[in-house]
Amino acid sequence: MKLYGIRNCDTVKKARKWLDEHGLDYEFHDFKKDGLSSEKLSQWEQAVGWETLLNKRGTTWRKLPDEVRDNISAQSAHQIMLDNPSIIKRPVVERGDGVNVGFNADDWSAWLG
Numbered sequence: 288m289k290l291y292g293i294r295n296c297d298t299v300k301k302a303r304k305w306l307d308e309h310g311l312d313y314e315f316h317d318f319k320k321d322g323l324s325s326e327k328l329s330q331w332e333q334a335v336g337w338e339t340l341l342n343k344r345g346t347t348w349r350k351l352p353d354e355v356r357d358n359i360s361a362q363s364a365h366q367i368m369l370d371n372p373s374i375i376k377r378p379v380v381e382r383g384d385g386v387n388v389g390f391n392a393d394d395w396s397a398w399l400g
Contacts, residue, residue, distance in 0.1 A: 288313040288399075292378035294320070302378045302390040311399060313380075318372045328368055331379060334386035337364045340375050347374040 290306070290313045292299035306313050331340055341364050342348060348356065355363070368375050380387045387398055 288380060288382045289316060290314070290378050290380050291316045291318050291323075293317060293373060296377050298390050299378045302380075302395075305390070305392055305395060309399070318375070323369065323372050323375075325365070325369060328365060331386055331388075332361070332365065335388055337361050337368075339388050340364075340368060340379070342374055342376040345374065347371050 288306075288311065290299075290302065292302070292315075294315075294317045303313075303315065328340075341359075351367070355367070359367075376388050378388075378390060382399070385398075387395075
């Protein structure tokens with residue numbers, strides 16, 4: 288299992304704590320520090336959709352110009368997420384062939400249990 292996120296993100300901290308408490312091994316990848324490839328992002332977009340990955344609740348989204356937010360598309364979203372990895376909803380977890388975005392303890396118990 289590989290968990291992608293940003294080390295100081297509160298949601299990522301909760302997710303990592305939950306995994307540790309449940310004795311689940313994972314590799315952590317800080318995509319702000321360690322980068323994110325276009326190919327990896329494309330894999331996630333195919334698995335869950337760009338709309339799921341794009342965090343429209345955060346400050347990074349709100350800081351984008353209105354014109355960019357109003358005309359968002361799959362192609363522009365891909366480039367925005369590469370340029371601003373902090374706009375990606377966190378964490379992104381890969382397990383086997385599955386991809387999960389965000390953290391919810393009940394959902395994770397069902398998914399990882």
